[in-house]
Structures are given as structure tokens and as C-alpha cells.
Amino acid sequence: MTASGTPASTGPASVPHLDVDPFDMAFFADPYPTHQRLREAGPVVYLDRWNVYGVARYAEVHAVLNDPATFCSSRGVGLSDFKKETPWRPPSLILEADPPAHTRTRAVLSKVLSPTVMKQVRDRFAAAAEERVDALLDQRSFDAITDLAEAYPLSIFPDALGLKPEGREHLIPYASVVFNAFGPPNELRQQAIARSSPHQAYVAEQCQRDNLAPGGFGACIHAQADAGAITATEAPLLVRSLLSAGLDTTVNGIGAAVYCLARFPEQWQRLRDDLTLARNAFEEAVRFESPVQTFFRTTTREVELSGATIGEGEKVLMFLAAANRDPRRWDQPDSYDITRRTSGHVGFGSGIHMCVGQLVARLEGEVMLTALARRIARIEITGEPKRRFNNTLRGLDSLPVTITPA
Amino acid sequence: MPAITFIHPDGKSEHVETSGGESVMQAATRHGLDGILAECGGNAMCATCHVYVDESWLARLPAVAGDEDALLDGTAAERLPNSRLSCQINITPELDGLVLKLPERQV
Known part of the structure; x- marks a missing residue:
């Protein structure tokens, strides 16, 4: 050790080791006690289960996110290190890229x-939200995940992208594979990838220019190739980014907001009393539930982070959800x-x-919550909510509710 | 430390003491100022920390960058020649006394 100039106290030995698996079912069922353990153990921890560093406090998560030269994305933002393993799909040109390549594609999106x-x-998104509430008022009792959190984004986003009507049932399963694949090689990831080929085939096909309606987000991306901002071969992969990350995330975001507002009736009443709070009610649900729970980075050099030395080529797991409830940053974080x-x-x-x-x-969150709060007096949870398990996304599979019209 | 005066749409003014190494947006949100939303947290993505710079100060600010220029086209309140995003104005000692007007709305 001394011969190489590295003090013996650095590396994994100098940070607290935790024996927690943040990708197992017990953790997903109730991550909050473990989040607290991770935060309290130290600013940087080491997770022996997957041989990765972890950060769960706000300051360190924010620092890692804002130092992309040291904590890079091009080696994958999941556990898999693209320098050592072949990615399960061609890497994303934006999510799994670093500057300067990233700067160009990012500007396009x-x-x-x-x-x-x-x-x-x-106006179009708001009108669709009103139509959804019309349908829900007819139903009175429904599943707030299927009939609301999924149905609403599905009614607008694929059209906004310019997708053909056929085959849209692949969209949510495809996104579920993408977000499971960021996790470790556990059953969730292996099964998701094993079953992914029909979804991958659908998505690859829809990203092609001929399959995207004029005026949609997809066509706009291809038009950027004409303008010379990206190449014609890059355009389909950038469309793929919207297909991967544009739907399931908002499903879980809207689901989180409805779940919060149904659980905390006094907040629902505040929203009903002042509809201008709708946008922040959605934003607070994203903080509170953190639909995207985690992402990884990979170190490009040895780096000191809050007193811990992390070597080059190490995976660092950022607990976004834990940072969003770090009492060092937030007053009453669990409210x-x-x-x-x-x-x-x-x-x-x-x-x-x-x-x-x-x-x-x-x-989407703002117009949906505005429409709901304007026309619905009460949302009552009428059955046991069921969780949907994913290595990265947090959300429900089912939330039975009954609504009372305003 | 430099101080900034924000003028609300109703004409009331609010004085904000700043600390070094922060943007105008950060100083405003730390102070709890109403009228600056900063939904993206200062990443130049959302155009919800829009301000109108008092004419006498306009020339003393650093130029508008390309990103900021594009975002300003998307502000909720009308874009004017003195429109800026407050997350893109870093506070320096020379900005002591800066006067900024808040728009009617940010979203």
C-alpha cells in the first residue's frame, strides 16, 4: 500500500460498511428505516452486497449529481459498468453519455x-385531464393506478410523441424493463431482460422517422437531424429516450400524488381551497415519494467525498429518495x-x-390535479394498495378508491 | 454582503441580504421570497425564476447565454428586453443595490 502511495486508511476500509440490499423486496416494501440507517451511518457508505459506494444524504447526493466529470454516466447509470460488461441494449445517447457528446444531444431534447x-x-393536456375526470365521475369507484395514473398519460403522451395507435401496450412494459435493468443482476432484472425482446422490437420500430406523426415530439427530434444538430442515425435513439423515460415516470408521479392526496385529506382540502397549489402538490409528491429512487454514477478518478476516498472506476449509488427526506435539508421531511x-x-x-x-x-401533474380537485370533494381508499416492484421506480400496482363529486 | 431589492407586482419592495457564491435565485429562495419558484433548482431548465432587471442595472449584468435566451422565450409572463433568469445571475460585490422587478406569474 505504502509503495503505491495510497494510505491504508482510504478506500472501502475507511467508510462504514452496511449489509443492506436496496434492491430486495423487503427493502422495497418499506425503504424508510433503511434510508435513515444509510443517512446516519455516514456521508459515504459501502454496500457489501453489491460492492458499491452509496450516498444517501442530500449534500452528497447533490454534490455527486453536480460533478459529472468525476462521477460519470457513460459507464452506465445502473450497477453494470459498461467498461467491463456489454450493456443489455445500445447505450442511451443522453442518459448514458458524458460531455461533450452529451451536451449536443441534451440540447436537442x-x-x-x-x-x-x-x-x-x-390546453390539449388540460382538456384530456378534464375528459379523464368525466370518465372517473361516471365510474365513482375505480383503480387510481390503472384508470387514472396510467390512463391519463397514456391518453396524451403517445399522441404528443406522434406514435401509431397500434402496439402502445408495449410502452409501459418496455419502460419497466429499462428501469429494472439499472438494478443489480437480481430476479427482477434478469426476468425483465429475458422477456424484453418483443418490447424492444416495438420500440426500435417506432423510433424510425416514418412511424412518427408530423408535429409530434418524435418528428421534432428527427427534424433536428435535418438541421445538423444530430446525425440521422442518432435521432431514433433520442426518440427512444422519450419512449423509455417519458411515460412510466409520469405514471408513477401522478400515482404518487393521488396516493398522497388520498392519504392526507387535510392536504386535499387545502388544494381544493386553492387550486393554484396543484403544481406544487405534484412537485411535493415527487419529493415525498421519489418515483425514481436511485441512480448510479462511476468515478473517473480517485476522489475525496466528505472525507471518504473513493478509487477510480467505482460505482456510486445515489439514494435520491433518501436525500429528498434528509432532515439536514428538509423541515419535517416525512410530512x-x-x-x-x-x-x-x-x-x-x-x-x-x-x-x-x-x-x-x-x-401533466398540474392539470390532472387541478381537474381532480375542482370536481371531486373526497377521495377514499377502499382497498389495500398493492405495490409494484421495480429496481428503480417506486409506485403502486393498484389503488382502489371511491370518489365523491364536488 | 451585497443586498438586492425585489419589487413585487403590487409595488411592495423586499430587501434580501445575500451571501457570497450564490445566485440571485438562491438568495431569493433562501430568504423565502414569494414570486421566485425555481422549479428546476437552478439548472437553467424551467424559466420559473424570471425577473425584470431595473433599467439602470441592465448593462452591469453579464450577457444572456444561449440556454437562457431560449428559456426566456418560454416564460409565463411576457418576455421584455430586461427579462433575465435569476438563477443565471451570480452575485458579485458590484451587484450591491441591484433592483429586480418580479413578474405577475412564473407558471
């Missing part, structure tokens, strides 16, 4: 999903408070890789 574009789609100042939460990440579709998510 930022433009396609910009605040200006959101102004153009807002869902729709008037909270949510700015700075890492539910959408932070830094250069921060969710490029965040404006779409917020728009």
Missing part, C-alpha cells in the same frame, strides 16, 4: 421539450405538505442530467 413547447401543448418550498429536491435529479422531461411531468 431540451429544445423539443422546452417551456415554449409546453405553452403550446398545455407531505403541498405548500412546502420544494425547489432543490432531487426527485428529477440535478445538474446536467436532470430530467429533460420535467416540464412535461409537471404539466
